[in-house]
Amino acid sequence: MDKQEYLDFSKYNRIVIKVGSAIITNNYDIDEDKINQIAQDVYYLNKQNKEVLIVSSGAVACGMKVLNIKKKPDSIPLRQALASIGQPYLMSIYAKAFARYSINTSQVLISIEDILSRKRFLNAKNTFEALFGLKVVPIVNENDSVAIKELMFGDNDSLSSHILNLIEGNLLIILTDVDGVYNKDPKLYKDSTLIEIVTQEETWLKSLKGKSKLGEGGISSKIKSAFIASQGGKTAVITNGKRQNPIKSLIFDKAFPKTIFLPNDYVKSKVYWINNCLSLGKLYIDNGAFESIKNRKGLLAKGIKTIEGSFSKGNVVDIVFENKRVAKGIVNYDSTDIEKIKGIHSSQISSILGYKAQADVISTDNIILVNADKGEPYAKLH
Ligand SMILES: Nc1ncnc2c1ncn2[C@@H]1O[C@H](COP(=O)(O)OP(=O)(O)O)[C@@H](O)[C@H]1O
Ligand SMILES: N[C@@H](CCC(=O)OP(=O)(O)O)C(=O)O
Numbered sequence: 001m002d003k004q005e006y007l008d009f010s011k012y013n014r015i016v017i018k019v020g021s022a023i024i025t026n027n028y029d030i031d032e033d034k035i036n037q038i039a040q041d042v043y044y045l046n047k048q049n050k051e052v053l054i055v056s057s058g059a060v061a062c063g064m065k066v067l068n069i070k071k072k073p074d075s076i077p078l079r080q081a082l083a084s085i086g087q088p089y090l091m092s093i094y095a096k097a098f099a100r101y102s103i104n105t106s107q108v109l110i111s112i113e114d115i116l117s118r119k120r121f122l123n124a125k126n127t128f129e130a131l132f133g134l135k136v137v138p139i140v141n142e143n144d145s146v147a148i149k150e151l152m153f154g155d156n157d158s159l160s161s162h163i164l165n166l167i168e169g170n171l172l173i174i175l176t177d178v179d180g181v182y183n184k185d186p187k188l189y190k191d192s193t194l195i196e197i198v199t200q201e202e203t204w205l206k207s208l209k210g211k212s213k214l215g216e217g218g219i220s221s222k223i224k225s226a227f228i229a230s231q232g233g234k235t236a237v238i239t240n241g242k243r244q245n246p247i248k249s250l251i252f253d254k255a256f257p258k259t260i261f262l263p264n265d266y267v268k269s270k271v272y273w274i275n276n277c278l279s280l281g282k283l284y285i286d287n288g289a290f291e292s293i294k295n296r297k298g299l300l301a302k303g304i305k306t307i308e309g310s311f312s313k314g315n316v317v318d319i320v321f322e323n324k325r326v327a328k329g330i331v332n333y334d335s336t337d338i339e340k341i342k343g344i345h346s347s348q349i350s351s352i353l354g355y356k357a358q359a360d361v362i363s364t365d366n367i368i369l370v371n372a373d374k375g376e377p378y379a380k381l382h
Pocket of ligand 2: 019020021022056057058059060061083141142144154155156157216217218
């Protein structure tokens with residue numbers, strides 16, 4: 001397929017645009033003109049009946065601007081305070097820019113827990129559906145000011161690849177301050193070259209590192225997120241948001257510099273979710289249980305030998321056999337309850353737990369098998 005075909009925008013109806021801190025700022029100032037250009041580009045997309053969601057960084061940078069702080073502090077509580085000062089300021093700039101085109105915006109702050117719990121994930125999905133129904137452009141950021149260090153996205157690149165799945169979008173555009181992915185940092189090496197097309201095989205890219213002064217994620221989190229999207233059957237593009245009207249340019253100028261991650265086969269939203277969700281625990285199973293899940297049956301309590309981790313119903317866990325992760329799945333019980341029922345026949349579960357419970361610990365349609373040698377999900381749902 002011709003590479004430009006992947007940027008035939010007629011194929012995409014839901015688009016996530018990720019705007020990095022490097023785009024929001026200009027020499028420590030907030031680049032309002034850039035946000036105006038983005039609003040103009042989104043207006044154009046809306047006119048073409050495309051729904052657009054923006055994942056925007058910049059809360060910390062805006063907080064620094066409000067308090068006239070020039071260097072990003074290392075202290076996490078201070079950064080969280082800056083995010084809480086900067087977030088409403090950031091939103092006010094977006095609201096003003098989009099109002100010029102009579103577009104309403106909304107703020108949605110997401111915590112990693114909203115992604116890790118299936119119930120909260122689906123709840124957020126309903127909110128976004130309602131917002132799209134109201135013709136609003138949602139502006140999403142991580143809920144920085146209350147996030148816990150050990151349990152946060154930290155960078156919005158990762159968040160954007162999850163949000164893309166949450167809204168079942170089909171194109172992810174990551175705007176940063178360089179033209180795309182280079183073989184080495186273009187700001188440090190004049191002889192670096194732009195990589196225009198990336199297929200699933202080019203995993204060596206995952207070893208690239210480096211970031212700007214304000215950014216959290218750097219190029220590695222952009223590459224990782226673009227791989228997640230493309231492995232999930234969606235197109236991902238990393239391009240230069242510093243250029244004039246970057247989205248419209250991407251549409252109309254075939255020579256506009258960019259890196260395109262070619263999409264794999266389509267993957268159902270639930271599979272994408274299980275594949276990319278952080279596993280919060282491990283269930284060690286016996287041979288009988290392994291045979292069962294290979295034969296597309298659910299995981300019963302009887303086949304669970306030991307458990308590890310603290311998790312809740314609706315979280316994703318690893319299923320481990322002979323010290324190898326063989327599957328991932330969504331649990332029907334909290335870890336404390338699985339501890340009580342492991343090794344037990346299903347008929348006894350209700351009397352042990354004191355409530356009417358599901359027969360299997362993980363239902364058959366909530367398990368994905370993993371390539372045990374590579375440790376990578378097959379991306380196939382039972
Ligand atoms: N191989 C590479 N290709 C592209 N950019 C790279 C590479 N290595 C490091 N970088 C740096 O990554 C930066 C973009 O990441 P980041 O600072 O997180 O931006 P953002 O704020 O947009 O998320 C660029 O400014 C660039 O200098
Ligand atoms: N949530 C943070 C974004 C963190 C960050 O810098 O992300 P990025 O620029 O996308 O690497 C903020 O709004 O400041």
